Amino acid sequence: MSIDHRSGCPINLSLEVFGDRWSLIILRDMIxxxxxxxxxLLNGSLExxxxxxxxxxxxxxxxxxxxxxxxxxTHKQKAIYSLTEMAITxxxxxxxxxxxxxxxxxxxEELSIRAELLEKGGPPMWEKFMDELRxxxxxxxxxxxxxxxxxxxxxxxxxxxxxxxxxxxxCDPRA
Amino acid sequence: MSIDHRSGCPINLSLEVFGDRWSLIILRDMIxxxxxxxxxLLNGSLExxxxxxxxxxxxxxxxxxxxxxxxxxTHKQKAIYSLTEMAITxxxxxxxxxxxxxxxxxxxEELSIRAELLEKGGPPMWEKFMDELRxxxxxxxxxxxxxxxxxxxxxxxxxxxxxxxxxxxxCDPRA
DNA sequence: CGAAACCGATTGCATTTTGCAATCAGTTGC
DNA sequence: GCAACTGATTGCAAAATGCAATCGGTTTCG
Numbered sequence: 071m072s073i074d075h076r077s078g079c080p081i082n083l084s085l086e087v088f089g090d091r092w093s094l095i096i097l098r099d100m101i102x103x104x105x106x107x108x109x110x111l112l113n114g115s116l117e118x119x120x121x122x123x124x125x126x127x128x129x130x131x132x133x134x135x136x137x138x139x140x141x142x143x144t145h146k147q148k149a150i151y152s153l154t155e156m157a158i159t160x161x162x163x164x165x166x167x168x169x170x171x172x173x174x175x176x177x178x179e180e181l182s183i184r185a186e187l188l189e190k191g192g193p194p195m196w197e198k199f200m201d202e203l204r205x206x207x208x209x210x211x212x213x214x215x216x217x218x219x220x221x222x223x224x225x226x227x228x229x230x231x232x233x234x235x236x237x238x239x240x241c242d243p244r245a
Numbered sequence: 246m247s248i249d250h251r252s253g254c255p256i257n258l259s260l261e262v263f264g265d266r267w268s269l270i271i272l273r274d275m276i277x278x279x280x281x282x283x284x285x286l287l288n289g290s291l292e293x294x295x296x297x298x299x300x301x302x303x304x305x306x307x308x309x310x311x312x313x314x315x316x317x318x319t320h321k322q323k324a325i326y327s328l329t330e331m332a333i334t335x336x337x338x339x340x341x342x343x344x345x346x347x348x349x350x351x352x353x354e355e356l357s358i359r360a361e362l363l364e365k366g367g368p369p370m371w372e373k374f375m376d377e378l379r380x381x382x383x384x385x386x387x388x389x390x391x392x393x394x395x396x397x398x399x400x401x402x403x404x405x406x407x408x409x410x411x412x413x414x415x416c417d418p419r420a
Numbered sequence: 421c422g423a424a425a426c427c428g429a430t431t432g433c434a435t436t437t438t439g440c441a442a443t444c445a446g447t448t449g450c
Numbered sequence: 451g452c453a454a455c456t457g458a459t460t461g462c463a464a465a466a467t468g469c470a471a472t473c474g475g476t477t478t479c480g
Contacts, residue, residue, distance in 0.1 A: 075351070076291070076292040076293075077291035077292050077353075077356065078351065078352050078353025078356045078357070079273075079291060079292075079346075079352070079353075079356045079357075080342070080343040080344075080345075080346030080347045080350065080352045080356065080357050080360045081269065081270070081273050081339060081342050081343050081346060081360070082270060082273075082291070082292055083346045083350035083351065083352060084342045084343075084345060084346040084350065085266055085269055085270065086266070087346075087350065089264065089265060089266045089269070090264060090265070090266070090466090091260055091261070091264045091265070091467090092467095094256065094260055094264070095256070095257060095260065098254075098256050098257075107427085107428085108427075108428050108429075109426075109427070109428075112428090116251070116252035116254060116257070117251040117252050117254075117257055118251070120467080120468055120469060120470090121428085121429070121430085121469095122429080122430070122431085122467090122468085122469090123466095123467070123468075124428095124429090125428075125429055125430075126466095128428095128429095135349075142427095145426095145427070145476075145477075146427090146475085146476060146477090147426085147427040147428065147475065147476055147477085148426095148427065148428080148476095149427085149428065156349050159345060159348070159349070160345065162341050163338065163341045163342060163345060164256060166337050166338045166341055167255070167256050167259045167338060168255040168256050168259075169255075170255075170259060170334060170335065170338060171254075171255030171256060171258045171259040171262075172255045173334070174310075174331045174334070175255065175258035175259065175262065176250070176253065176258065177253050177254070177255045177258060178252075178253025178254075181252065181253045181254045181255070182253070182254075182255050185255045185256070265437095266438090267438095282456085282457085283456075283457050283458075284455075284456070284457075287457090295438080295439055295440060295441090296440095296457085296458070296459085297438090297439085297440090297458085297459070297460085298437095298438070298439075299457095299458090300457075300458055300459075303457095303458095317456095320447075320448075320455095320456070321446085321447060321448090321456090322446065322447055322448085322455085322456040322457065323447095323456060323457080324456085324457065421480105422479105422480095423478105423479095423480090424477105424478085424479085424480105425476100425477080425478075425479095426475105426476075426477070426478090427474100427475080427476065427477085428473105428474105428475100429472105429473085429474100430471105430472080430473070430474105431470105431471085431472075431473090432469105432470095432471090432472100433468105433469090433470095434467105434468090434469090435466105435467080435468075435469100436465100436466080436467065436468090437464100437465080437466065437467080438463100438464080438465070438466080439462105439463090439464080439465090440461105440462090440463090440464100441460105441461095441462095442459105442460085442461090443458105443459080443460075443461100444457105444458080444459070444460090445456100445457105445458100445459105446455105446456080446457100447454100447455080447456065448453100448454085448455075448456085449452100449453090449454080449455095450451100450452090450453090450454100
């Protein structure tokens, strides 16, 4: 990478990294959905990414330093993708993006509850979430119990909305 | 517009709006560069957008409700593009995007000074800047003197860096 | 052992988007 | 009257995207 940039403007360079329709979707699913494997990303997202595009973007994001890839010890063919610090620090941007979209675009209620909680939590919650991601993806120590994580909080909020909208079904349509 | 969205996720919908290589560049030039006319946007940006792409994006951003177009009373052919509130509230996202790019990407010093100042100013500065944009583009009242605007502050910072890097030339290469 | 499911991709191909240069018709300033 | 400028438009090649089928290998389960 790092060839022929259009300009040295920070906003332009950021767009050159994830100014397309899929890169941030993949990172969103890894950050908020906890997805780590190719198949999880392929089948898990609502937007139905094609497998060749997913492969291309994973490769590209690795070249850009946003992801790393490691072998899964439990399965000789499985690969585990991890976020780098570079990708983890996108959390505030994703939080703002979600907050903006929630105001101006036709979001669905159950999918925007996470954005709402993350917006209300503000920078302290984002910091806590980034620490959790560092623990998950970079192996840094953490003292947060697994049931008090930000991701669990967001997930609980999501399930509460789903339960309220379709009471009694008890189903959990997360991917 | 507002047809066949990939999903109701706020982040996905935001990407459907400006998840391409040019839309945010145009908005950046309008917000930070004060560009209002087609030719200013065409010739002013460092990234050299093509005229057909610019025309397409302006049309698209109008359809999405991010821009409005008005006739310029001083020139029968001239059009003035204005930001809507929807676009003005992108300021925090652009600030974060600039801050992130400044940390992780090979930005040039003179082009990143604005991002640095905007980051250091924090949300209060962003609010002030959005108020100035509302005054400029929406005609709302404002009590900020023209020489104390956020844009003037950012521009002064930029010129200070340029002057320091090429002392004595006195040139002003802004577009 | 053997079939089925699953693993991360890859291939081929049609469609869409982009990038680039040339050009348009009308307006303005000199 | 003429050159410069206005917001675009057109034609065309190249690249990106979307989609379905498929690949060689691994694991699971009966």
